[in-house]
Amino acid sequence: MTFIAQLCAFGSILYIIKVCLYPFFKPASRKQKKRARQYLQDRKTNLFNEKLAYFKRKFAFLVVRKLMSPTDRNRYQKMLRRLDMDKLPEEVRLEQIFYATVALLISLIMHAANPMLGFISAAFIVLGWLYPVSELEKTIERKNKNIGLDFPAFYSMVYYQYSKSYNIFLADVIKDFLPNANPDMAEELGVMLDNIEYGEKYALDQFKKRVPLHYVIKFCDIMETRIKGYDNTSQMAYLKNELDNFRIRALEDELERRERTNARLQMVLIVVLAVYIIIYYLFTILDAMRMFQ
Numbered sequence: 001m002t003f004i005a006q007l008c009a010f011g012s013i014l015y016i017i018k019v020c021l022y023p024f025f026k027p028a029s030r031k032q033k034k035r036a037r038q039y040l041q042d043r044k045t046n047l048f049n050e051k052l053a054y055f056k057r058k059f060a061f062l063v064v065r066k067l068m069s070p071t072d073r074n075r076y077q078k079m080l081r082r083l084d085m086d087k088l089p090e091e092v093r094l095e096q097i098f099y100a101t102v103a104l105l106i107s108l109i110m111h112a113a114n115p116m117l118g119f120i121s122a123a124f125i126v127l128g129w130l131y132p133v134s135e136l137e138k139t140i141e142r143k144n145k146n147i148g149l150d151f152p153a154f155y156s157m158v159y160y161q162y163s164k165s166y167n168i169f170l171a172d173v174i175k176d177f178l179p180n181a182n183p184d185m186a187e188e189l190g191v192m193l194d195n196i197e198y199g200e201k202y203a204l205d206q207f208k209k210r211v212p213l214h215y216v217i218k219f220c221d222i223m224e225t226r227i228k229g230y231d232n233t234s235q236m237a238y239l240k241n242e243l244d245n246f247r248i249r250a251l252e253d254e255l256e257r258r259e260r261t262n263a264r265l266q267m268v269l270i271v272v273l274a275v276y277i278i279i280y281y282l283f284t285i286l287d288a289m290r291m292f293q
């Protein structure tokens with residue numbers, strides 16, 4: 001029995017050494033070293049990007065702010081607020097100056113090599129100035145388009161839920177629709193769901209400001225009227241018919257766009273095939289002429 005007890009005690013000591021002491025002296029594997037290096041590299045990159053963003057923001061606020069008019073500042077601020085971007089309007093102007101300056105340097109280099117190429121490349125100065133703002137506008141347009149395509153389905157769910165019962169919470173309808181929404185619509189509905197904690201009227205007002213589309217504004221006005229206790233089922237039905245017509249028109253436009261794309265693709269294939277046939281017969285004729293010479 002004493003031997004068994006000593007054996008158990010010795011095994012316990014070995015287990016404690018393995019669990020507590022061995023990990024400190026165990027050599028790291030190749031995968032662990034690789035993960036550690038990657039983590040350190042990512043951390044350095046993130047710190048560098050954060051410092052660069054901080055200096056960019058500080059320089060834009062102190063220097064570039066003087067080069068902006070209040071009208072441009074308000075315009076850029078609205079676009080940034082619409083996209084929920086943590087960026088100052090002065091940073092957008094700084095990006096405009098940067099791209100235009102790079103384009104100017106490229107134009108000077110091209111002009112030194114060839115004056116004609118220099119004059120042609122000077123067009124990139126204007127494009128560099130317009131690029132940051134046009135990207136924001138394209139992003140807003142894409143978001144509005146995706147929201148517009150998905151909004152009729154969301155409103156249909158709202159309409160059928162409210163037509164069945166008056167005691168329906170808008171937050172419950174949003175939660176039911178979120179799994180089927182596209183990313184842009186899901187993002188807006190997620191913000192709306194967070195704002196509902198401060199009241200449905202506040203959430204509708206913010207939704208109307210973020211997405212100033214005709215049917216979204218009309219939807220918010222109808223829901224605000226319903227919150228006040230008025231029965232506006234007829235108005236909800238009218239908006240549903242309008243959105244159904246909008247969805248049909250959107251589907252028809254998408255079908256026409258695909259038909260035009262297919263027609264252009266077929267035309268390109270026909271042209272390529274015709275060029276291939278012409279080249280084939282041209283070489284055949286040349287080979288025949290060489291045989292008779």
